[in-house]
Amino acid sequence: MRRLLLAALAAFGLAVPALAQTTVPPGPRIAITAVTQPLPTQPQYTLVDQPLLRDGLRARSNGRIEVTLASHGERNLGGAEIIRLVRAGQAEIGAGTLTTLSGDVPILDGIDLSGLAPDIRLARRIADAMTPVANRDLERFGVRILAMYPFPAQVLFCRAPFTSLADLRGRRIRTFGNSLVDFYTALGAQPVSIGFPEVYSALERGVVDCAITGSGSGAAARWPEVSTHISDLPVSWAVAAYVVNLAWYNRLEPAVRALVDDTFREMSDRLWQLGADATRDGIDCNIGNREGCRIHNLAARPMTEVKATDADRAETRRIFEQVVLPGFVRRCGARCGEIYNQVIAPLSGVRFGG
CATH class of the missing domain: 3.40.190.170 (Bacterial extracellular solute-binding protein, family 7)
Structure with a gap:
């Protein structure tokens, strides 16, 4: 199974990072609960969340970071609860489509309006530009966006x-x-x-x-x-976002927080490429x-x-x-x-x- 996963990653330019590299100093174990994609069979989950978020953070922290990863379906969630789930500390990290999350934060709906972005490159430029704006509203809820990403068109x-x-x-x-x-x-x-x-x-x-x-x-x-x-x-584009519990995030050691940020930047790049590839596919x-x-x-x-x-x-x-x-x-x-x-x-x- 791992050989098949690596082949799929390579086929779409989703190369596995240098996971053996340790980027945080020794210290106590850090447990992270992450609830991300709607279903565990989606390529966003199998080709990105599992190898980069779950396995990648463990490897790059030399085992200090242990991510328990689940999909919405496995937790019997509809998706609209993600901001409240993360805010309450029931998960440190969650993900959901902006349309679904906009019930709590209406400005999110403006990032992926129907007819706004005829191509995925424009969709990404809009998402990147709006992330700091959206975070000003989200931080009032005790969460912030780590990365945005699309699903296929x-x-x-x-x-x-x-x-x-x-x-x-x-x-x-x-x-x-x-x-x-x-x-x-x-x-x-x-x-x-x-x-x-x-x-x-x-x-x-x-x-x-x-x-x-x-x-x-x-x-x-x-x-x-x-x-x-x-x-x-x-x-x-069903643009979605990973959000993090802000109080928990701010308490992380600087080196750990930097590793989390680097990981989500890499995940975002992979997911935008996957969104483009998966659309035509x-x-x-x-x-x-x-x-x-x-x-x-x-x-x-x-x-x-x-x-x-x-x-x-x-x-x-x-x-x-x-x-x-x-x-x-x-x-x-x-x-x-x-x-x-x-x-x-x-x-x-x-x-x-x-």
């Missing part, structure tokens, strides 16, 4: 053919988060809130016509069995392209890829500017509009309020 799976965004009018579409609801409502679709584990059966029974998730997440959940067409248009797996399918599972019943048109991309930007962004500011408040204009607008090219 959030794309649409449908159980009937479509050729453009215009074809989605009237369709029932499973969404999550306020900005996706705004986006698909603006297209004339009918957003439906359904938990990820229930989407397979909802597509199978026709409760929804389409559903949005990461290209690879849909592959892992076998959505090609219950849907026929997949869009290659990234609507958002997920589509290739879903459409049955065996040669391009190396991270996820190849679909037994290949789907049809629907390539975005220039008109689709223009409509996505229009909806972001005229519907999604104003909706975010309305929910979050005038301060959020000011922050958006100061930090994100210079990167996105779209200013709130014209």
Whole structure:
């Protein structure tokens, strides 16, 4: 199993760091509980969290740091509890998508709005620029962000053919988060809130016509069995963050804290690369392209890829500017509009309020 893991890491440039190097002095054992990805089978968990966070910190501290790692599913968590879990000290480190965590800290929702970032490079620049801003709000809750990272592009799976965004009018579409609801409502679709584990059966029974998730997440959940067409248009990136209990973090020895910081910087780099690789890989797996399918599972019943048109991309930007962004500011408040204009607008090219 370890040989297979190392091969997968190497295949995607996720080389294992020099784990034998000891970067902290001898001292008492440091126990860390970390609750990170939704499921233990996700590549973010198996290819990054396990080798770098769990095994890497142990090796680089010469055994001083012992990380007990678990996924949300293994702890029976939905994800929205992560900030409160870490704040209460039930875990020193946790991770969750910003859309899910924004119920506690609304500014987080502005980092990954639907239609904001058409490519992953822009998504990262926005996330990096917003991290110190988000931390000012999060530190009032006793937590702070150690790193942000993406999942694969959030794309649409449908159980009937479509050729453009215009074809989605009237369709029932499973969404999550306020900005996706705004986006698909603006297209004339009918957003439906359904938990990820229930989407397979909802597509199978026709409760929804389409559903949005990461290209690879849909592959892992076998959505090609219950849907026929997949869009290659990234609507958002399900950007997520690792957060740490601030009081615990501040008590760490400087050398230990520096090692934790270095580890999460490395994890962030690996995860942004994985997000880019896994986006195309997920589509290739879903459409049955065996040669391009190396991270996820190849679909037994290949789907049809629907390539975005220039008109689709223009409509996505229009909806972001005229519907999604104003909706975010309305929910979050005038301060959020000011922050958006100061930090994100210079990167996105779209200013709130014209």
